[in-house]
Amino acid sequence: MEQKKGAILILSGPSGCGKSTLLKEVYKDIDDYYFSISTTTREMRVGEEHGVDYYFVSKEEFEKDISEGNFLEYANVHGNYYGTSLKPIMKALHEGKLVIFDIDVQGHKIVCKKLNEVITSVFITTPSLKVLETRLKNRQTDSIEVIEKRILNAKEEIKSFSKYDYLIINDDLKEASKQLVSIAHAARVKSKISEESIIEDWLSN
Ligand SMILES: Nc1nc2c(ncn2[C@@H]2O[C@H](COP(=O)(O)OP(=O)(O)O)[C@@H](O)[C@H]2O)c(=O)[nH]1
Numbered sequence: 438m439e440q441k442k443g444a445i446l447i448l449s450g451p452s453g454c455g456k457s458t459l460l461k462e463v464y465k466d467i468d469d470y471y472f473s474i475s476t477t478t479r480e481m482r483v484g485e486e487h488g489v490d491y492y493f494v495s496k497e498e499f500e501k502d503i504s505e506g507n508f509l510e511y512a513n514v515h516g517n518y519y520g521t522s523l524k525p526i527m528k529a530l531h532e533g534k535l536v537i538f539d540i541d542v543q544g545h546k547i548v549c550k551k552l553n554e555v556i557t558s559v560f561i562t563t564p565s566l567k568v569l570e571t572r573l574k575n576r577q578t579d580s581i582e583v584i585e586k587r588i589l590n591a592k593e594e595i596k597s598f599s600k601y602d603y604l605i606i607n608d609d610l611k612e613a614s615k616q617l618v619s620i621a622h623a624a625r626v627k628s629k630i631s632e633e634s635i636i637e638d639w640l641s642n
């Protein structure tokens with residue numbers, strides 16, 4: 438029996454670079470995907486929904502999940518916990534879906550170590566630090582202290598961009614969306630390389 442193979446697409450990039458905005462733009466152009474909804478201890482922002490953007494939990498609940506081994510990976514980012522639950526990811530991969538992660542550079546590193554599936558990774562950023570700062574301020578979701586922390590972290594995170602397969606500079610949203618859709622399609626094609634039945638099927642048909 439043919440075993441369906443899923444594919445993995447990881448998006449990382451500094452807070453405010455436009456990851457969520459880009460993802461919302463491209464979903465209509467991507468088939469059979471599963472977005473990995475992370476669990477976090479950060480406060481819910483206006484407009485966010487529990488179970489859609491994140492599962493918002495207390496520190497105690499998060500730490501219980503850690504001790505029960507429920508996370509594929511978790512990290513402390515900007516002073517809050519963020520984690521990827523293992524079970525839904527394995528289910529989606531088993532169903533042959535393109536599993537999309539919006540995780541930080543620490544999460545990217547761990548997922549690459551832990552999962553055998555073919556991984557495609559994209560680092561997303563703005564044309565400059567100034568533009569990042571403007572976007573974080575204009576978004577009006579965070580206090581000035583929180584924005585400052587995110588800017589400080591961005592200066593570190595940007596150093597990891599070359600560990601990724603692709604770099605998208607999210608300047609013009611339409612252009613960046615087009616690039617992300619192409620990469621998502623390529624991620625599917627790339628995952629074919631790990632299908633063990635390819636030779637068998639080719640010889641017998
Ligand atoms: N390692 C890890 N990072 C995550 C996870 N979920 C979200 N993140 C990252 O945490 C950072 C902060 O996310 P968030 O508070 O939503 O801020 P935003 O990036 O400004 O929207 C981003 O870099 C996300 O990619 C996760 O499950 N694991």
Ligand SMILES: Nc1ncnc2c1ncn2[C@@H]1O[C@H](COP(=O)(O)OP(=O)(O)O)[C@@H](O)[C@H]1O
Nearest residue numbers: 452453454455456457458572576607608609610
């Ligand atoms: N290409 C773009 N040009 C201008 N503004 C953008 C662009 N992409 C995103 N934004 C805006 O920048 C802010 C941060 O985007 P967001 O998607 O929340 O970033 P992230 O999820 O990476 O933290 C939002 O207010 C969003 O509307």
